[in-house]
Amino acid sequence: MSRVLRPEVIRWFHAAPFATPVIGVAGGKGGVGKTAVAVNLASSFAAAGHRTALVDCDVEAPDALVFLGLPPGEGVQARVVQPEFFLEKCTDCQACIQACRRHCLLRPAERTILLMGECSGCEACFLVCPAEAIHRGHRGMGTLRTTTAGRLTVFSAALEPGAEESALLIHALMQRAAAAAEQFDVIVVDTPSGLRHTVIEALKGSAHVLVVTEPTPPGIHDLDRLLSLLDMFAVRRSIFINRADLPGSMQDLREVADRHATPVETGLRMDDQLMESSRRGVAAVQLFPQSLVARTFTGLARNLAGEYLP
Amino acid sequence: MKEIVVLSGKGGVGRSALTVSLGAVLAERNTVVLADTNVAAPNLHLIAGAVAEEVVEDWADKAAVDYDLCDHCLKCLDVCRFSAIIGGEEPIILNCFCEGCGACSLVCPVDAITVRPVVNGRLNILDAGWCRVAAGELDIGESGSGRLVEAVRKRARLEAARRGAGFIVIDGPPGTGSPAIAAMKGADYIILVTEPTPAALHDLQRIVDVVARYAIPAGIVLNRTGMPEAGVRPMPAYIREKNHDLLAEIPFDPLVPAALAEGRPVADAFPDAPFSRVLRRLARTMEDRLL
Numbered sequence: 092m093s094r095v096l097r098p099e100v101i102r103w104f105h106a107a108p109f110a111t112p113v114i115g116v117a118g119g120k121g122g123v124g125k126t127a128v129a130v131n132l133a134s135s136f137a138a139a140g141h142r143t144a145l146v147d148c149d150v151e152a153p154d155a156l157v158f159l160g161l162p163p164g165e166g167v168q169a170r171v172v173q174p175e176f177f178l179e180k181c182t183d184c185q186a187c188i189q190a191c192r193r194h195c196l197l198r199p200a201e202r203t204i205l206l207m208g209e210c211s212g213c214e215a216c217f218l219v220c221p222a223e224a225i226h227r228g229h230r231g232m233g234t235l236r237t238t239t240a241g242r243l244t245v246f247s248a249a250l251e252p253g254a255e256e257s258a259l260l261i262h263a264l265m266q267r268a269a270a271a272a273e274q275f276d277v278i279v280v281d282t283p284s285g286l287r288h289t290v291i292e293a294l295k296g297s298a299h300v301l302v303v304t305e306p307t308p309p310g311i312h313d314l315d316r317l318l319s320l321l322d323m324f325a326v327r328r329s330i331f332i333n334r335a336d337l338p339g340s341m342q343d344l345r346e347v348a349d350r351h352a353t354p355v356e357t358g359l360r361m362d363d364q365l366m367e368s369s370r371r372g373v374a375a376v377q378l379f380p381q382s383l384v385a386r387t388f389t390g391l392a393r394n395l396a397g398e399y400l401p
Numbered sequence: 402m403k404e405i406v407v408l409s410g411k412g413g414v415g416r417s418a419l420t421v422s423l424g425a426v427l428a429e430r431n432t433v434v435l436a437d438t439n440v441a442a443p444n445l446h447l448i449a450g451a452v453a454e455e456v457v458e459d460w461a462d463k464a465a466v467d468y469d470l471c472d473h474c475l476k477c478l479d480v481c482r483f484s485a486i487i488g489g490e491e492p493i494i495l496n497c498f499c500e501g502c503g504a505c506s507l508v509c510p511v512d513a514i515t516v517r518p519v520v521n522g523r524l525n526i527l528d529a530g531w532c533r534v535a536a537g538e539l540d541i542g543e544s545g546s547g548r549l550v551e552a553v554r555k556r557a558r559l560e561a562a563r564r565g566a567g568f569i570v571i572d573g574p575p576g577t578g579s580p581a582i583a584a585m586k587g588a589d590y591i592i593l594v595t596e597p598t599p600a601a602l603h604d605l606q607r608i609v610d611v612v613a614r615y616a617i618p619a620g621i622v623l624n625r626t627g628m629p630e631a632g633v634r635p636m637p638a639y640i641r642e643k644n645h646d647l648l649a650e651i652p653f654d655p656l657v658p659a660a661l662a663e664g665r666p667v668a669d670a671f672p673d674a675p676f677s678r679v680l681r682r683l684a685r686t687m688e689d690r691l692l
Contacts, residue, residue: 283576
């Protein structure tokens with residue numbers, strides 16, 4: 092991706108079909124505490140009386156429900172299209188085989204087409220078949236779930252083992268949350284780690300992104316890259332430093348923040364109560380309402396609500 | 402030459418620190434090459450203290466519109482299953498979502514769309530003194546990581562063959578999707594790192610289910626035991642059912658983040674640390690099983 096995006100692409104990123112403000116939580120490096128922050132921020136919004144949605148876009152490692160101790164409940168299968176061949180209609184023209192750039196189609200015998208490889212569901216083969224010999228079949232790519240506990244509703248999705256459609260599943264999950272958006276005062280989006288296209292899919296439409304990091308060299312390295320991504324899309328953001336007392340360099344971290352003109356929120360040091368709450372499957376703001384960690388997230392939610400909620 | 406890939410499901414459980422230190426202790430008796438296949442957030446080199454020697458660009462197929470030919474019919478937008486084209490006055494390809502499938506080019510009535518390779522990442526060859534490192538780095542926000550992972554592994558094999566290396570130790574990506582699958586295919590052994598927290602064990606189950614599809618021997622390392630929040634013991638039933646060995650338990654060790662901050666393998670910076678002692682036993686286990 093180029094460093095300078097076309098203005099239409101930046102407008103596309105910020106366009107949303109609903110008015111409910113979205114707060115994204117991202118981190119770059121895995122394990123910096125994204126989900127703990129997202130869960131506690133969402134719980135703080137709910138505790139303050141806001142109808143809150145939490146969308147867990149980390150579909151390869153979906154842990155928001157585990158952090159909240161909520162049962163997964165019934166799910167709905169998300170599917171991706173796969174070609175099905177009706178060989179009695181096949182004219183043996185082999186246009187489908189030429190159209191498949193992944194080389195997934197094989198012709199072992201006359202008028203016989205087999206799907207052999209990892210089909211991405213691009214539908215190029217459908218487009219070129221002159222005989223309508225290819226029909227739309229399906230294969231599951233993941234499970235979508237909606238779980239409600241009081242004023243907090245969690246939208247989550249789990250990628251099927253062996254499936255590779257993380258971005259498509261996040262797209263389906265975000266559409267599901269968007270369809271219900273008007274029922275909520277605020278939407279918090281937890282994102283996958285790493286800086287793939289999946290992060291763009293998850294953060295699209297966020298009014299503000301909370302960037303979670305830690306002062307270790309890998310934490311700072313990935314913070315720099317994530318802020319570069321947010322620069323490209325001109326996204327409003329602030330940094331939440333978690334485990335600020337880990338060995339590393341706060342000075343390096345602040346230099347990266349300054350270089351990307353990004354403010355730093357009041358963060359946390361290594362916090363036993365935050366870890367204890369994750370282990371017990373209850374948001375820290377509920378389990379230890381008087382604790383420093385609870386006051387930190389309550390204050391953060393109050394500030395964000397003041398800025399973005401009507 | 403044996404390939405060990407280290408995966409975790411959940412990120413931040415100590416996968417990269419373990420990869421580097423396992424490489425360092427194996428390197429006491431063997432020649433070792435490290436590979437970083439976490440191409441979406443590569444930072445193994447920071448932990449290994451490696452410096453870049455060579456950079457090779459990597460490519461992926463993407464659609465491109467010739468606006469001199471485009472007649473703005475936007476048929477391409479309708480057929481793209483990856484939401485990689487946005488419309489308006491004219492179609493705009495979102496390179497990050499483009500899979501290079503070419504469906505758009507098939508429906509374009511004026512042949513304005515071609516699919517062609519575009520640089521979207523690079524392969525970094527680094528040297529840490531005690532080992533070579535092949536590391537993939539996807540451009541920020543890009544897709545197509547599976548291809549780059551393949552390129553990293555191919556180069557790691559080449560480096561290993563040139564040096565007569567006994568082991569390639571591969572740092573995998575977090576998650577269970579295409580990058581993780583590309584990282585594990587063809588490996589001789591998979592080490593699954595986890596920690597005794599509900600989220601890490603939940604994600605471990607997910608990666609165990611993926612590993613089961615590829616019939617590669619795997620064992621589990623339980624990291625950061627004995628912390629205040631540790632509590633989920635013994636190992637859940639699903640681990641015992643899969644017959645994965647519990648290869649090692651590593652007590653929480655504050656010297657691990659201390660070494661990380663210095664950009665040195667723990668086993669090298671603090672050879673007598675509890676972490677390093679367990680890693681040395683793990684290295685012997687790997688030698689016994691694979692050599």
